[in-house]
Amino acid sequence: MNKPTLSTRQTLMRLAFIALIPLLLIALMLWVGGWLTPERLTSDKLVTALQQAGGHHPGYRRNHAKGVCIFGDFTSSGQAATLSRAALFAPGVTPVVGRFAIAGGNPGAPDYAVPVRSMALAFYQKDGEQWRTGMNAMPFFPVQSVQGFYDLQVATLPDKQSGKPDPAKVQAFVQQHPEIKPFFAWAKQYVPSSSWIRDRFNSINAFNFIDAAGHSHLVRWSMVPHAKYQPAEAQEKKDANFLSNDLQQRLAQGPQQWDLIVTVAGPQDRGDDATVAWPADRQTINAGTLTISRTTPQQAGACNDINYDPLILPDGITASDDPLLSARSSAYAKSYHARTHEQAEAQ
Known part of the structure; x- marks a missing residue:
C-alpha cells in the first residue's frame, strides 16, 4: 500500500480540524448550560431560582417584573468629562428611555409589599453607542458573590405549608454568608418613600470611568432626587x-428630576465587593440632571423590549472586577430571551 503523500496528509489534517470545530462548539454550549458540570452555578439555575421565588408569569421579567416605562433626557454638566470620555458626559443633552420597578418576579404584587425599588436607564448617545444601567434604592448589595445570591434565593423560598421562609434555612444561610448581616440591619429599619420620585437609586456595583488620556477611575454613581424624601x-x-398612580399625577404637573452623582473611589476602596458602602467623605461629582417627562405602561411601552444589561457600556466606561456584573448580564439575557419568546407565542 502506498504511503500518503505530504499533501494528502495535510488535507486529512485540515478535514479533521474542520470536523473538530462543531464538536468544540457543542462542548462549549454544553459547558455554558451546565450539562457537563451540573454542580456549577449557571444563569439558567439563577433565573430558575428567581422564577421559583416570584412564580411563573409568562411574558414578564424574572425579577423586577412590575414596573412602568419612563421617558426623558439627561443634561450633562460637563464635570464628569474629566473622568470619562463617554460622549454623554460632554456638555449637551442625551435622550433616555427607562423603567421604574419594584423587586420581585410577581407583576401583580402590591407596591407597598416590596421595599426595594429600581430605576433602569438607557442613554442614547449621538454617536450611536448606548449606556444602560440598572440601579436600586438600597445602599449596598446583600451578598458578595453570585453563589451567595443564588443561595439567598433558595434559602428564602416560601415553605409550602406556612407560606413563609423556613427560619432554619435562613439562619443556616446567614452563618454561611455573614456579609448579609448589614443588609438585614438596614432592611429592618428602612422605611420606603411615598413615591418613586423621592427615591435615591444607586449603581451598587462599581465601574471604571476611562478619561481622554486612557486613565482609569473606579467609581459608583447614584441618581439623587430633587424631591425630598417622605415616608410612605x-x-x-x-x-x-400607588407608585404608578402617583407618578402619573406628578408628571401631569410637570417633569421630575434627579442629579447623577458620581462617587470616586479612595485608595482603599474595592471594586469587587458590592456589600460594602464607600465612606461618605469620598469625592463626588455632579455629572448632570436626569429629567423624566412622561410614563407609559410597560407592556405597551418602549422599555418592554429593552434588556437593561449593565455591561452595555459606551467607550469611556468599563466593568470593574465585581463578579456580580457578569452574572447580572447573563441572567438578564436569559430572562429577556424567555419573556420575549413567551410574548411572541402569546400573539
Whole structure:
C-alpha cells in the first residue's frame, strides 16, 4: 500500500480540524448550560431560582417584573468629562428611555409589599453607542458573590405549608454568608418613600470611568432626587398601584428630576465587593440632571423590549472586577430571551 503523500496528509489534517470545530462548539454550549458540570452555578439555575421565588408569569421579567416605562433626557454638566470620555458626559443633552420597578418576579404584587425599588436607564448617545444601567434604592448589595445570591434565593423560598421562609434555612444561610448581616440591619429599619420620585437609586456595583488620556477611575454613581424624601404612609397601602398612580399625577404637573452623582473611589476602596458602602467623605461629582417627562405602561411601552444589561457600556466606561456584573448580564439575557419568546407565542 502506498504511503500518503505530504499533501494528502495535510488535507486529512485540515478535514479533521474542520470536523473538530462543531464538536468544540457543542462542548462549549454544553459547558455554558451546565450539562457537563451540573454542580456549577449557571444563569439558567439563577433565573430558575428567581422564577421559583416570584412564580411563573409568562411574558414578564424574572425579577423586577412590575414596573412602568419612563421617558426623558439627561443634561450633562460637563464635570464628569474629566473622568470619562463617554460622549454623554460632554456638555449637551442625551435622550433616555427607562423603567421604574419594584423587586420581585410577581407583576401583580402590591407596591407597598416590596421595599426595594429600581430605576433602569438607557442613554442614547449621538454617536450611536448606548449606556444602560440598572440601579436600586438600597445602599449596598446583600451578598458578595453570585453563589451567595443564588443561595439567598433558595434559602428564602416560601415553605409550602406556612407560606413563609423556613427560619432554619435562613439562619443556616446567614452563618454561611455573614456579609448579609448589614443588609438585614438596614432592611429592618428602612422605611420606603411615598413615591418613586423621592427615591435615591444607586449603581451598587462599581465601574471604571476611562478619561481622554486612557486613565482609569473606579467609581459608583447614584441618581439623587430633587424631591425630598417622605415616608410612605398607611393610606398608600390601600392602593396596590400607588407608585404608578402617583407618578402619573406628578408628571401631569410637570417633569421630575434627579442629579447623577458620581462617587470616586479612595485608595482603599474595592471594586469587587458590592456589600460594602464607600465612606461618605469620598469625592463626588455632579455629572448632570436626569429629567423624566412622561410614563407609559410597560407592556405597551418602549422599555418592554429593552434588556437593561449593565455591561452595555459606551467607550469611556468599563466593568470593574465585581463578579456580580457578569452574572447580572447573563441572567438578564436569559430572562429577556424567555419573556420575549413567551410574548411572541402569546400573539
